Amino acid sequence: MRKHILILFGCLFTLTNLYGQSRVTIEITSSLETKTASSILIAVEKDAFFEKFSLQLAKDLENSDWLDIKSVAWKTEFNISSEMEKASRENVRLLIVCEAKEKLEVKVYDIFEKSLIFEFKTDIEKSPVDLAHTVCDEIIYRLTGKPGIAKSKILYMTRTKDIHTIMMADYDGSNATQIFSAQYIINYPRWFPGMEKVLFLSYRKTFPSLDLLDLKTRQMETFLSEPGLNACASFFRNQSMAAVVLSKSGNPDIYIVDLKGKIIRRITEKKGINASPSVSPDGQDIAFVSDRDGKTRLWVMNPSGLNVRKVDIPSNYTTSPCWSPDGRYLAYAVRYGTEMFIEIYDWNTGKRKLLTNGISWADAPCWAPDSRHLIFTRQDRYQNSLWAIDIHNLKMKKIADNAWSGCWALR
Amino acid sequence: MKLEKVICVALSAVILSLMLSGCCPYSKKKTAEKEIQPAVEAVSPQKTAIVQREEPSVPLPVKPDIEKGKATSAEVKIATTGGEIPVARPEGDMKFVEPGEQLKEIFQPIYFDFDRYNIRTSEQSKLKILAEYLRKNSEISILIEGHCDERGTDEYNLVLGEKRALSTRNFLIGLGIAPARIYTISYGEARPADPGHNEEAWTKNRRAEFKIKQ
Numbered sequence: 001m002r003k004h005i006l007i008l009f010g011c012l013f014t015l016t017n018l019y020g021q022s023r024v025t026i027e028i029t030s031s032l033e034t035k036t037a038s039s040i041l042i043a044v045e046k047d048a049f050f051e052k053f054s055l056q057l058a059k060d061l062e063n064s065d066w067l068d069i070k071s072v073a074w075k076t077e078f079n080i081s082s083e084m085e086k087a088s089r090e091n092v093r094l095l096i097v098c099e100a101k102e103k104l105e106v107k108v109y110d111i112f113e114k115s116l117i118f119e120f121k122t123d124i125e126k127s128p129v130d131l132a133h134t135v136c137d138e139i140i141y142r143l144t145g146k147p148g149i150a151k152s153k154i155l156y157m158t159r160t161k162d163i164h165t166i167m168m169a170d171y172d173g174s175n176a177t178q179i180f181s182a183q184y185i186i187n188y189p190r191w192f193p194g195m196e197k198v199l200f201l202s203y204r205k206t207f208p209s210l211d212l213l214d215l216k217t218r219q220m221e222t223f224l225s226e227p228g229l230n231a232c233a234s235f236f237r238n239q240s241m242a243a244v245v246l247s248k249s250g251n252p253d254i255y256i257v258d259l260k261g262k263i264i265r266r267i268t269e270k271k272g273i274n275a276s277p278s279v280s281p282d283g284q285d286i287a288f289v290s291d292r293d294g295k296t297r298l299w300v301m302n303p304s305g306l307n308v309r310k311v312d313i314p315s316n317y318t319t320s321p322c323w324s325p326d327g328r329y330l331a332y333a334v335r336y337g338t339e340m341f342i343e344i345y346d347w348n349t350g351k352r353k354l355l356t357n358g359i360s361w362a363d364a365p366c367w368a369p370d371s372r373h374l375i376f377t378r379q380d381r382y383q384n385s386l387w388a389i390d391i392h393n394l395k396m397k398k399i400a401d402n403a404w405s406g407c408w409a410l411r
Numbered sequence: 412m413k414l415e416k417v418i419c420v421a422l423s424a425v426i427l428s429l430m431l432s433g434c435c436p437y438s439k440k441k442t443a444e445k446e447i448q449p450a451v452e453a454v455s456p457q458k459t460a461i462v463q464r465e466e467p468s469v470p471l472p473v474k475p476d477i478e479k480g481k482a483t484s485a486e487v488k489i490a491t492t493g494g495e496i497p498v499a500r501p502e503g504d505m506k507f508v509e510p511g512e513q514l515k516e517i518f519q520p521i522y523f524d525f526d527r528y529n530i531r532t533s534e535q536s537k538l539k540i541l542a543e544y545l546r547k548n549s550e551i552s553i554l555i556e557g558h559c560d561e562r563g564t565d566e567y568n569l570v571l572g573e574k575r576a577l578s579t580r581n582f583l584i585g586l587g588i589a590p591a592r593i594y595t596i597s598y599g600e601a602r603p604a605d606p607g608h609n610e611e612a613w614t615k616n617r618r619a620e621f622k623i624k625q
Contacts, residue, residue, distance in 0.1 A: 185601055188566060201569075207501050207596055208569075228498040229573040229597055232566060245570060247595070250495035250577060252570045271493055273528075275570035289567055296526060296567070317526065319567040333564045340564065363564045377565070382608050405565065 035068035037092045041083060042074050043099035049128050056132035060150040063172055064140050065372060065390045087111045100124060106135055118142050147369040154375060155189040155198060156386050157405040166200060173399035180213055190407045193235050199223055201231055224261040232276050234411055236283045243277035243286055254288055256303060267305030278321040278411065287321040287330055298332060311345060320364055324371040325409050331365035331374055342376045344391055355389055368408045375399060375406040480549030480592050482584045490584035499591050507554040507622035517544045518621040521579060522614065526563060528574040530582050542586035552592040552624040555579050559600045560613035572597030579619040
């Protein structure tokens with residue numbers, strides 16, 4: 001077991017410095033499907049607040065899919081050497097110690113190396129759940145170098161009779177709240193850069209436009225309302241721009257617009273359909289759907305519409321591309337036979353990985369900020385539900401029933 | 412004799428230099444720059460504003476076929492060759508209604524193959540009947556709704572529905588109907604004609620429907 005974990009971690013611990021604090025990135029070079037065995041030690045007097053905090057922290061770390069929490073212990077008096085020795089006998093790799101002083105002090109120890117990997121302090125927030133999310137995301141970021149998902153929010157659509165509603169929930173589907181309802185059709189909610197506004201397709205003015213809702217002020221404004229279709233927005237992370245689909249010219253084509261909705265340029269001009277752009281995180285490429293060669297396939301171009309090349313996927317129907325936040329993968333919906341699957345394409349290796357084997361119909365993948373999880377719409381007996389999946393161990397969790405069009409990270 | 416030779420050489424030099432200057436790429440570039448200047452000026456906002464002010468005193472000729480709600484010959488040519496004709500900008504809160512019972516035979520939905528937007532031969536006669544009606548009733552504007560079945564992916568179906576509506580529009584323009592009279596909208600798979608989940612329902616749902624502007 002010990003050997004296995006050693007292989008799992010492979011070459012370890014690249015030390016970097018950020019804001020004066022030492023940060024540790026564990027580069028996992030072997031199978032990511034095995035979680036790292038960990039324990040939590042709460043060095044605080046047990047009360048309702050910290051009990052809730054510890055339970056939530058354990059849940060968040062488990063749900064990150066990087067760590068496996070073997071135990072949660074409460075001790076105000078302890079000797080760290082003997083705690084590490086005990087954890088070592090239980091084949092635990094990481095020990096997480098949380099101690100409440102003026103701030104919450106978190107220390108993470110490597111049991112095998114018998115050393116402190118990193119420590120940090122954080123304000124004790126009013127909500128134990130929020131505090132646990134904060135601590136979890138910091139631990140995951142320092143361990144993996146990737147953003148955690150515990151504080152992230154998911155947007156999705158639901159509908160009851162003729163009322164269409166945009167919902168917002170925690171990363172695990174809990175605390176779902178309505179953020180906007182309408183009797184006219186609304187769909188495809190997406191985070192706007194800054195994550196304080198939500199962009200969505202709206203038939204408020206009869207014809208489909210892109211509307212923007214400010215979550216703080218509740219103010220609604222029209223983002224884009226060109227003649228014809230206005231849809232499928234994907235944002236550049238490093239520039240104040242978005243790629244969208246407009247049909248004003250008489251054909252559905254991809255355009256670049258600024259964040260005030262002003263058109264900068266048109267970037268596709270082929271006859272036929274050009275749809276669903278997804279901008280790469282570095283802003284150098286845009287994946288999109290086109291039937292320019294007679295089949296509905298994925299293509300990639302640069303933001304000027306040049307250097308167009310086909311993504312090599314053996315299907316006549318591939319849609320809904322979504323670039324992972326770390327830039328490594330492209331997720332998409334693909335038809336094989338009569339069934340629709342979610343698959344990812346690894347740009348590093350050129351290999352594809354089918355994620356939703358055994359599910360007859362899956363669509364609309366959208367990545368989590370950690371580039372490890374994504375959400376998708378699953379259809380069983382023509383009922384939609386929203387699911388999250390870990391791309392490494394393929395473990396799935398239901399986020400919501402009667403739900404579709406999920407959006408997790410900025411896309 | 413010497414003077415004649417000098418004059419001859421001098422004249423030759425002048426002619427040669429004129430010829431060379433005429434062939435010089437730099438001179439050509441200069442000419443080209445001069446040629447494109449008016450075009451650049453013509454699209455400047457200031458000039459456009461001037462033209463607009465002059466409009467009342469020098470009215471632009473109105474093409475008679477536009478008055479009758481017909482497509483121009485150029486628009487017909489673009490539509491029939493699969494080109495692009497910009498879609499009409501909606502005016503304010505436009506309302507469109509179902510054609511009355513007496514018009515159902517004229518405003519028949521047309522149907523599409525799976526993941527396709529070309530107008531099937533079997534559906535073209537329906538559009539010819541509709542175009543004939545629109546030619547005779549030039550005051551009528553229509554809305555074409557593009558729809559899809561549930562088997563494609565959701566967002567792509569929204570764009571496919573738009574393309575179906577635009578293909579139908581192009582066909583009508585090709586039959587002489589002015590583009591300004593035809594609006595398009597896509598509902599993707601959101602408004603099935605048949606709520607069933609079988610081939611019969613899907614066939615009915617891959618369609619373009621027509622509404623009349625109030």
